[in-house]
Amino acid sequence: KNQVEQSPQSLIILEGKNCTLQCNYTVSPFSNLRWYKQDTGRGPVSLTIMTFSENTKSNGRYTATLDADTKQSSLHITASQLSDSASYICVVSGGNDMRFGAGTRLTVKP
């Protein structure tokens, strides 16, 4: 069964600190993996998209990694800001399927 599992479910960090969010998936075959940021009450906004051949993709302070062999991805946020407070959703596509994770709720406190 194709699934996307994200951890932790929620995370609280202090402003300026770094953090790493995890995404494990069982979607097969694999086409691409995306990370989205979703502010409360808003639609998701794309941060990165990676295909099978890419193992790292950066977007400013956001860096995503992909290990297609272990079917794991991570999103690293550097020097967090208050505006990083949001839900971060991992989406894996492949074959006829597109699966969204439940997201990690990140809270950045001053």
Place this chain on the structure above:
Amino acid sequence: DAGVTQSPTHLIKTRGQQVTLRCSPKSGHDTVSWYQQALGQGPQFIFQYYEEEERQRGNFPDRFSGHQFPNYSSELNVNALLLGDSALYLCASSALLLQDFRRNEQFFGPGTRLTVL
């Protein structure tokens, strides 16, 4: 560029009623996908429209139907509303650059918050 727009922003209905949600895609986009996002959950794919036809469908009952107009805008209709239909309904648009729509970049609208009482 207004991006993806959705209306209304909020809606309250009672069980058994019918609802219509609307979406205008980002300029230059011809493909619209609809998602249901329950509180605290990730979005679930409902269906996708391209060239005014439903091209892909997720695991949702026939109570959920849609339409795409010649100007690429789209509607989501839900009949016989249930309490469990309460959710944020997201519309995403993309340009069908690649045959597999899942490989195309999607841009999401702000969503419509539906509450069923």
